[in-house]
Amino acid sequence: MKRARLLVMASTVSMLGWGAILPYQYAYAANTRGWGGLVAAAASSLFSIGALVAAPLGGRLADRFNPVRIIVAAQIVAALASAFLLLAGTPVQFLAGMFFLGVGVSVAIPVQTILVLRWIDSADRRQVFALLFTGTAVGMAIGAFTAGYLVDLKKVDGMWPAFATAAIGFLVSATLISIAGRGAPVDEVPAPEDAPTASTGAALRIILATPALRWTAVITVTLALGFYAQFESGLPAYALTVLGVSERTIGTASAVNCLVIVALQMAVMKWTAKRSSPSLLVVVGSIWVFSWLLLAAASFVPAMAATMFVVVFGVFAVGETMYAPVLNPLTASLAPSGMVGTTLGIFAALQTGMSAAGPLLAGVALGAGRGTLFVAVHVVISLIAVFAALRLRSILSGSKESQQAGIPTMDDGSTVEGELGGLRLPQAA
16 A cells, blocks of 8 residues: 555645645736736637646547556646746736646546556555545645745735746656556556557447446536535635635535535445445436535525535535546446556546536526526536436446356447456457
């Protein structure tokens, strides 16, 4: 478990800097530097575009080369981008820095999952994924909290502590990953002999053609849209414009979200240890639905709106403790042999794309004064996630029953080898 501890430490440290930048970069670009809201919004969009481009590429590279080298290179890119933001003196330079920061941060996401799958025994994987998620949340929370005392948005150079912290954090993370990778196995999941089948296009075709992967993609999209896409923008905007709560309440809600994750993660891990991943995702989707309904109720009780908003963030956190250690390993278990990294990269890009689309949806609905519509849409999205998880559970349960009866394949010709065992699919035509 030494490598697992180093992975968790690396993830936590890398998120310290990103947590320090994220809450303040919009105000810094728009107001401190005087570049306006368009440039600030474009910076966030370019970060997401960089992530969309990089995540599938990082996953595919990890299928072909040593994933330790890929993740270290990505961390170095992120460190250089953070340092460049420290020096950026024009809007174009700032936008370029945000794009490459998105590239560096996002390449590491699917590759980190591959390292867990290669280095950690199957019995411990959920626990390690849970610890990684907790470390990420704690790192971002500490980074944001500390930066609140160090960043001065009244000065042009007031963001230097955040950018410097990010650059140092990514470099330390790269060092920890390098140490963890010394003597580690690198050939446990070899690339397929026919290299072209490992392309992103081939993986996309297989995902669309395979029911289990297709429903997992729907779950990925809807759960991302149902909460994570609104965590940093839509939910705070709803709180300010519809519920009329203070900025301090929003900060408290974010802190409560992190504290609940840290407090409950291990207890939830014990409770979920023997439960199937699709069943847990049904629970996560149901928690999303309940949280949005509770948020809607808050608008009818103005005196309790602030308290209920904080409670909503705490309830969301309960779902997050199940979501984080389940979805990525489930996706990896269903990936075609030799294409785990490519598949994880595609799913990471889906999550990032939905997170990028979330603020647009919030802006349109809340900008038009349609707070009720904003909530209703997310209730529907979360219900779709529940339905998709139920369908996935049915497909995988049916496959296991077929195996027990001596029928080795699903309708599409694939065989289920169990969670994290790998779903072997027929070669793409």
